């Protein structure tokens with residue numbers, strides 16, 4: 001996986017970890033790899049993705065307060081802390097338009 005000329009925020013790393021738990025991120029500076037690390041999915045993720053349950057409180061409130069428990073990494077299963085809806089990798093990918101080219 002390669003994302004060029006970008007500094008990755010922690011939240012973006014979590015997004016990548018959700019869809020490709022085996023990813024390794026290379027931090028490149030002046031054309032040299034200065035840092036290399038495996039993405040790591042925390043036990044709890046927040047701020048992303050949107051809950052797929054339209055009635056979920058996190059879809060009604062601003063700012064949104066999505067938080068999910070990571071139940072399983074392979075295959076991915078996260079559970080909404082507020083409505084207990086389970087979401088799978090596909091549900092997450094649909095919301096990741098930004099990284100769509102990187103998911104193959």
Ligand SMILES: [Zn+2]
Nearest residue numbers: 051056080083
């Ligand atoms: Zn929910």
